[in-house]
Amino acid sequence: MAKMNMLQAINNALDLAMAKDDGVVCFGEDVGHFGGVFRATSKLQEKYGKARCFNTPLTEQGIAGFANGMAAQGMKPVAEIQFADYIFPAFDQIVNETAKFRYRSGNEFNVGGLVFRTPYGGGIAGGHYHSQSPEAYFAHTPGLKIVVPRDPAQAKGLLLAAINCPDPVIFFEPKKLYRASVGEVSEEYYEIPLGKAEVLQQGKDVTVLAWGAQMEIIQKAVDMAQAEGISCEVIDLRSIQPWDVDTVAESVMKTGRLVINHEAPLTGGFAAEIASTIQKKCFLHLESPIERVCGLDIPYPLALEKEYVPDHLKTYEAIKRSVNF
Amino acid sequence: MAKMNMLQAINNALDLAMAKDDGVVCFGEDVGHFGGVFRATSKLQEKYGKARCFNTPLTEQGIAGFANGMAAQGMKPVAEIQFADYIFPAFDQIVNETAKFRYRSGNEFNVGGLVFRTPYGGGIAGGHYHSQSPEAYFAHTPGLKIVVPRDPAQAKGLLLAAINCPDPVIFFEPKKLYRASVGEVSEEYYEIPLGKAEVLQQGKDVTVLAWGAQMEIIQKAVDMAQAEGISCEVIDLRSIQPWDVDTVAESVMKTGRLVINHEAPLTGGFAAEIASTIQKKCFLHLESPIERVCGLDIPYPLALEKEYVPDHLKTYEAIKRSVNF
Amino acid sequence: MTNPNNATISTVHTAEFTSGHALQIPTLRILQDDGSIYPGAEVPQLDQATALKMYDSMQFIRILDERMLAAQRQGRISFYMQCLGEEAATVGSAAALDDKDMIMAQYREQGALRYRGFSLEQFMNQLFSNEKDLGKGRQMPVHYGSKDIYYMTISSPLGTQIPQASGYAYAQKLRGLKNTTICYFGEGAASEGDFHAGLNMAAVHKAPVIFFCRNNGYAISTPANEQFKGDGIACRGVGYGMKAIRVDGADILAVYKATQMARDYALEHEEPILIESIAYRLGAHSSSDDPSGYRSKEEEELWRKNDPISRFRLWLVKQGWLNEDEDKTKSDALRQEILDALKVAEKVAKPGIEHLMSDVYETPIPLLNEQLEELKAHIRKYPDAYPVTAGRFE
């Protein structure tokens, strides 16, 4: 065990993956010598050579296309998109190509092993081009897996699982936690299974669910609610696609109430999918409407970021609304 | 009044818009002399000249970028994306640029007047690259308006409203109805307001909602249900963004039940947003879980298209499930 | 001074533009219309067996195209695309490759596919999207692919294969394989952003890929002069610091020679190469298209004389490698074989319902299993509405 921040945990995971399998190759804008603008790939070029860790020209569609080709050949490209806000030029390569590669070829070819890593989310005074949380755009695309870690230990285990996964994975990294989140991380190779949610706290009055950077936000809200005697079950979804319907449904069957939090705008965000599915699966158990605490339906603002974000106070209010309905 | 199919109605709308305002310019792949692969822009180049109706090079990101620039200058570009499946290379220009143009500049600049027209949906044996319904990808993007007509008269009135709208609009045209849907259309200029749903049929047991090409599907299901004495309220959403929450909520308050149908895959489709919003707004009125009848969570298939689509039988079953819950 | 800008630093003191046509690349031609060799041209090394395999592949495709377009007209298949006029470009280039060089094509390269050995039955099964199709009936006709013969499954979105080819070739290099990737695309697709990304990345990362642009004059209805203002596509090579060559795409010897050179160079120097083939799309864009709406019969007739197959046939005859009568008999037999194969393939069942859900992920996710079970229950209830699958599952 060692103390690592999230960047160190990610760097460590990449290091282990590259050491284990020489099909693993890391690239992206500034990823090479410099180690990435956030330094997640620090020292990897030094260690594994320029052929396996390198800068690309400044073209996200090219990075994604290149990654698709490498993966189709059988390698395991780990491509970095510098900010999730800049993943959209690669949207066609990801949504029409990556996601459909195996299906369209009848399994003659596939891009399993491909991982897109990208920092997402707000909290760094980045405005709408350095703060977006685009997971829902991808969640509507069969063929992709989508993962979001909340802390260093998770980041490492989930990233290793993603690289080892026979399906392509988009790995969203909460950039505001890169250095802020520090924890004990095993130095060994380990994986955390994809597609499984984690119940962090048992409770009986209301289920409160989020993923990634919002976990610490909902925890704060839950603590406030607990102080008032509201017993909360806390779930970290971890995987957005596939998502762990059973764990969530089971919890809501028990609590009868659900509050979902995410940073992306409300309309069409992934909370909508969760709420729709759960209202159907748990209809007779629901004691109050499912609450979504999300970003506003506006581009991520700068000066008024605090007002925009689905913070602990808004979540706390939603928990109370849910319980007092 | 004249009998027109949907293509003729669209062509007529473009003709009227170009005659009325010489800022209106139509372009896209094969849109010029040839009049588009579906012939929606037929004869417009002849009538208005090559400068106002033209072929572009084969680049959707270029088309969208060019359209953004023209609209920022104050013109009203109507850009065609040959198939909605090919809108993804333009995703960045649409989601990061078109949608945020006015907001990010504090209203110094805007791209109001810009319309993307694109044929969407299945039913033409097109497989996953000629059948997609990508409306939900855009619905998660504040700043865009999204419209889907169901018949020729609607296509004309909504398209004219879109061109005249101070906000950018994506106009999805149900390609399987291009020639199949024929109806009386006024030859005059008229607009149908964006953002308003249409209640096509009053009913009291269940609300059945869809848009575009799926309207005729749900109508068939509704007819089957009515024959068994189930009274259905039928709603055509028409606008996906903004969507008419009040009309839908009011209807569900009355019927207590809701069935939503769309062709795109279930997970993260726009039905999820509708269901989530309605379960909250109408919680105490809901008699049964909201049903979503949607595409499967797979790429749009070819040989087994019939099995994939949310057809009238699946809708009919959902209506019965909803009513007999 | 150091040169971090990566640009020539020679100085001039008078302001003058470099012309947009400063670079003019000639077209390599070896074989004349009458089957003779251009004076001064050299025939590339080509043995009789290879030459005849090339010829057979071209003939096969020509006849298949003719038959299958007719089949489409009869409503037996839903869609078709011909290679007409570009058989030499696709076969000649494929013939210059190693069998394990990866082919990443656009959709009009059935010549290359046939040369690699895709069987008549395989063609038919794909065209009829039946359960024997390698692609499990999931894509529209002509979207072929086969791992065994290193032919990447076709994808409709244009240009996407270009950066993918760069990545594939880069992986081949990293693996230490002595193989290249060839990437075909039309002059229309060359307008996509992916073209720029793919060529630039291949140059920067020294991926041994052969970019083979089929400049056939049209992208559906859009003529090349509404597609770009530069001098063809080959001149873009300098933009990427990439060697380029232009060939007459109806001249199979020129295509063969250029591709052979490109392959050797790419492997030896670990560098990409750009080849531009100049030919003409003699047929319609696809079975959904009618070219009379955008080009003249006269233009088509002019180009029809430029037929790549007859030229090569005349050369083979001159070489004494081909007998015209035997050739005729063989073609007639082939027509019959194709008809027979078609009749077989159209009767083969569609893929089973489990293949709706397979291959979305390596292993279906729970949601897909659930959706499949629900669907089966539904079909059991309404078997008449789903005749293709009803009653075919347990």
Next chain:
Amino acid sequence: MTNPNNATISTVHTAEFTSGHALQIPTLRILQDDGSIYPGAEVPQLDQATALKMYDSMQFIRILDERMLAAQRQGRISFYMQCLGEEAATVGSAAALDDKDMIMAQYREQGALRYRGFSLEQFMNQLFSNEKDLGKGRQMPVHYGSKDIYYMTISSPLGTQIPQASGYAYAQKLRGLKNTTICYFGEGAASEGDFHAGLNMAAVHKAPVIFFCRNNGYAISTPANEQFKGDGIACRGVGYGMKAIRVDGADILAVYKATQMARDYALEHEEPILIESIAYRLGAHSSSDDPSGYRSKEEEELWRKNDPISRFRLWLVKQGWLNEDEDKTKSDALRQEILDALKVAEKVAKPGIEHLMSDVYETPIPLLNEQLEELKAHIRKYPDAYPVTAGRFE
């Protein structure tokens, strides 16, 4: 034979590649480091007032950059980007334009913005995202924009302004305006697919746009030789059939001359032009960057000697248009003005809460009004948690 392929049809019979560096474009230089003119070079027509306005704009930006980077270090603003080393490229090109030519920049072109007349207060209000910012405090520092002075608001996603500039210029042409659009971008951004799309579309549709590539050697940490293998960016012009010219971007006279020529040509012939400016990004990429991680101090020192401002100053002095002492006094005064303006701007309130929701659509949709009301109620409940907006609405 007709030529639908839109390519030169000259024939060659020997297979040979065209080199990836077949086209080498020289760099236009007029002004030497010591302020004298190169022998054989001609000084562009430039009156004293214009020359001094150019100089003042460069000086202004140099000093503003220095001050604001310091302000960022002090934590007074969150982020900053300097123009250091590229003041001549941005000011010289802007000066060659008409005031109503649209400017579509990347982010490092504050020189052009200042030349157009953006006031010190306007700079400050944007940098502090306060309620007087034209952009309503919605974007990170340096994302300036102003409709009045035809300066399109900066957008962070790289390259997106390139096809937009083509469309904007095309609209100017359609409107019959006698104005061009200038589009600035870095050599890094030139790798984006949008670059390819934008240049090609401008060429095909004859849009009077000046593409001004600032090749400054780096894209963050990525040096130009890992960005492309071609000879700079100018040579890409032939790929689009577009005239191109390369200039020393630290030589304001060369930049001015080339841009003037480009503007005249673009308007007269309705054609785009590509200009490549060769300079060096002397500062860090941004306040978040530390170049010592990827380049040497020696390299930086070498280029520091190539300072665009001192060269021009020496020339102006030689012309008798500038007095060095007065210049010094003026600079000192400017430093003070900037500090004063900074102190004012940082105290101006943030935009009101209604500006969270305005401008998403021309008129807020019902959902936004609803969200705003809910948010206000929430803030009223927890005013301490939202100090910026609490208590500032009715």
